[in-house]
Amino acid sequence: MVLNESQIQLIEFSWEVINENPLSMLKFYDHLFEIAPETIHFFPDDIRMQSDKLAHTMNFIVTHLNKLDNIECSINELGRFHNKLEIEPSHYSKLKVALIRTIKENMGEKYEESIGQAWETTLDYLSARMLGAKPVRKSKWAKIRSWLS
Numbered sequence: 001m002v003l004n005e006s007q008i009q010l011i012e013f014s015w016e017v018i019n020e021n022p023l024s025m026l027k028f029y030d031h032l033f034e035i036a037p038e039t040i041h042f043f044p045d046d047i048r049m050q051s052d053k054l055a056h057t058m059n060f061i062v063t064h065l066n067k068l069d070n071i072e073c074s075i076n077e078l079g080r081f082h083n084k085l086e087i088e089p090s091h092y093s094k095l096k097v098a099l100i101r102t103i104k105e106n107m108g109e110k111y112e113e114s115i116g117q118a119w120e121t122t123l124d125y126l127s128a129r130m131l132g133a134k135p136v137r138k139s140k141w142a143k144i145r146s147w148l149s
């Protein structure tokens with residue numbers, strides 16, 4: 001991914017602002033469901049645990065932006081999970097709009113277009129990696145083991 005050092009800093013700074021507000025992630029889902037009501041049925045009724053998981057994973061990603069190769073396996077695994085749920089490219093695009101809107105709101109006057117652009121690049125990269133994650137093919141031996149169990 002082509003994020004330069006100053007873009008990484010913009011992402012880190014804006015994500016810190018998000019983390020300061022305990023309601024940010026709920027606000028994000030509020031935006032997502034407004035922009036993409038067709039995604040509501042994918043999620044459990046109580047979205048709070050999912051909000052925590054998303055925040056936790058985004059913290060992990062944001063702290064690895066200059067060494068994304070090290071977390072490639074985790075991103076692929078997350079992608080496979082979402083691909084099984086049949087999350088589509090259009091959903092990722094709408095998630096991007098909802099997340100950038102949330103960041104913009106949280107940052108208020110501190111928000112700059114360059115922050116939104118850095119997030120666009122990051123989320124496009126994540127979406128492409130997650131959508132492109134190939135299913136793990138069981139080895140012949142693992143298949144035999146599963147048939148025997």
Ligand code: HEM
Binds near residue numbers: 043057087095
């Ligand atoms: C940058 C992109 C995304 C990230 C980082 C992300 C992150 C996560 C994480 C960490 C989980 C929890 C996985 C687990 O329980 O093991 C999750 C679950 C889920 N995500 Fe995403 N996600 C992304 C995109 C999307 C999109 C675009 C949608 C659809 C609108 C979506 C829908 C879901 C659903 C339905 C679940 C399962 C909720 C449940 O039943 O508990 N995600 N996501």
